[in-house]
Amino acid sequence: MSATVKPYQEQEGDKREQVELMFNNISPKYDLLNRVLSLGIDKIWRKQALNLLKKDNPTYILDVATGTADLAIEAATRLKATTIVGIDIAENMLQIGREKIAKKQLDNIITLQKGDSEKINFEDNTFDAVIVSFGVRNFQHLEIGLSEIYRVLKPGGNIMVLEFSKPQKAPFKQLYQFYFKNILPVVGKMVSKDTAAYTYLPDSVNAFPDGKAFCAILEKVGFSIQHFKPFTFGVCTSYVGKK
Numbered sequence: 001m002s003a004t005v006k007p008y009q010e011q012e013g014d015k016r017e018q019v020e021l022m023f024n025n026i027s028p029k030y031d032l033l034n035r036v037l038s039l040g041i042d043k044i045w046r047k048q049a050l051n052l053l054k055k056d057n058p059t060y061i062l063d064v065a066t067g068t069a070d071l072a073i074e075a076a077t078r079l080k081a082t083t084i085v086g087i088d089i090a091e092n093m094l095q096i097g098r099e100k101i102a103k104k105q106l107d108n109i110i111t112l113q114k115g116d117s118e119k120i121n122f123e124d125n126t127f128d129a130v131i132v133s134f135g136v137r138n139f140q141h142l143e144i145g146l147s148e149i150y151r152v153l154k155p156g157g158n159i160m161v162l163e164f165s166k167p168q169k170a171p172f173k174q175l176y177q178f179y180f181k182n183i184l185p186v187v188g189k190m191v192s193k194d195t196a197a198y199t200y201l202p203d204s205v206n207a208f209p210d211g212k213a214f215c216a217i218l219e220k221v222g223f224s225i226q227h228f229k230p231f232t233f234g235v236c237t238s239y240v241g242k243k
Helices: 015-037 041-051 070-078 091-103 142-152 172-192 197-207 212-220
Strands: 060-064 083-088 110-114 127-133 153-164 224-231 236-242
Touching (some): 015 172, 041 070, 041 127, 041 153, 041 236, 060 070, 060 142, 070 083, 070 091, 070 110, 070 127, 091 110, 142 153, 142 212, 153 212, 212 224
Parallel strands (some): 127 153
Antiparallel strands (some): 224 236
16 A cells, blocks of 8 residues: 555654554544444444454464454453453543453453564564554555554464455445545544544545455465454455464
8 A cells, every 4th residue: 555645744754653643632522423423333244254253263363453452352352362452543432342341341352562563572472363454554654564463463364454454345435535535534533533534544445455456465464364344244354364
């Protein structure tokens, strides 16, 4: 994906810096907007994607770009993992995630820390699985981030990526594009007060190499593709690769 797709095109700073700023800005309304803009379907997507890892029974999991920890929390219950570490570059998002984890009394399973997907602060061959939901398109350098994930996975471990994709069949393709370009930015601005964040979202999705193109990148960094499954007419797609 092109690193030139940034949240604040008129401002200085690289993509990583701008993504960190954006998520810190919108963090108070992030969860609300996810529910409203996806009509709650994002919860179902996470459950379906995590189900793809059940047969391998991962117990030590890294959640990259964890945000407010929705995926980590779901993984704790759905996969029965004993230890989950979530990393993210936006401290405000992590703080909200910690509050949610405490309310659900999952502190003994999930810990969150500030961390960069391109410089993961763990040793080689550490995790049984690495999971990412709606985060890889925000990596400044996609292949570097995926290579880091490959490095920290144990041999035989899985990466699971859940990411927005672009529907290909009419009429849903046209409806989706209209919603993404005309409705989502307006609602996002009204609720979050950050115009750029919800203009960046459709731009970053359109620029992301989804589907078979993303599978090819996963294979390039060393993964073998286990699953490639579109959800909701291709609005998002789950990918599972094995080290």
